[in-house]
Amino acid sequence: MPEFPDVRVIMPAGALGPVEDEPFLDHMLRRLAISTSKDPNQEWAEKYGTDFENETFMINTACYCDKNDCPWGIVCSCPQSAFHYFADGIEVTFDEWMAFFDREIGPEPKSGDRKAWKIYLRLGTEINKRRTERHDPVCDFCSTGGIAATKGGGAGQNAPNFWYKPTDFKVWWYKYIGRDMQKNRRIRRTTLERIFADCFVSLGK
Ligand SMILES: [Zn+2]
Ligand SMILES: [Zn+2]
Structure with a gap:
């Protein structure tokens, strides 16, 4: 067993810069989760998100399974x-x-x-x-992202919890939507509006 597999860095809120309109992003992610969830208990999707993917976007609940075949839960296994x-x-x-x-x-x-x-x-x-x-990035996850790279993650970075594929906009959250939310770039409210409009269009809504 490697010695440091369970070190998971939780970045403090805002470490990648502030989310410009966090309440709006939060609200739309919840709406999208409810719209794509098959679970009749919508409170669950509203809180944690849900697992759904099409050609336009992906939304996925956070996972802490530490398994190297899970894009969201994979962790470093460097020796x-x-x-x-x-x-x-x-x-x-x-x-x-x-x-x-x-x-x-x-x-x-x-x-x-x-x-x-x-x-x-x-x-x-x-x-x-x-x-x-x-x-030194030795394991697959640290060097290329391994399985995480197949779902929008990268070297040392887990797959995001929301991924808008046309412009590669990504959001990560910790356990539930809105908590310690990080994104891969700064984004305007108007751009977010267009992104979510496009996501709902892709669902035929
Ligand atoms: Zn997992
Ligand atoms: Zn590693």
Whole structure:
């Protein structure tokens, strides 16, 4: 078993730039999910999305199965040898890399000593600049996206939860629509309106 398969980076909201009209995007994704879901319980689709794809778009619920045949759930399976750690430019083991920080920063200040804490935290930032890591893309997911690339994902990136194929506009969410939503580019409200109009047209609606 590789050592680091379960590291999943959840990007904070807005890490790829703000969604310009998030309430509208949110609302339309929910409408599209309801329209394409076969589940009579529409509350489920409205909250989590649904799994549907045609030539114009794809919508898919988030998946955390960690399976390498799932475009949404695939995770890194690089061997431990793909991860490299450096302290002051010299390659060290992971344990040495952790110990380097502890050794350089020294003991924590007393809890109420705000001035000492300020210095301590600044020192931590400086030490972290001397500590780097490198992850070589070795596994299929990290190098090409593997199965994720077949559904709009890419190297180290899972398939999106919404994919408008004509212009390659993509949206990811965390567990349910609207949560920590990320997209692959900035987009105007008017463009979003056209995208969703086209999606509904493709459904014959
Ligand atoms: Zn899955
Ligand atoms: Zn990997």
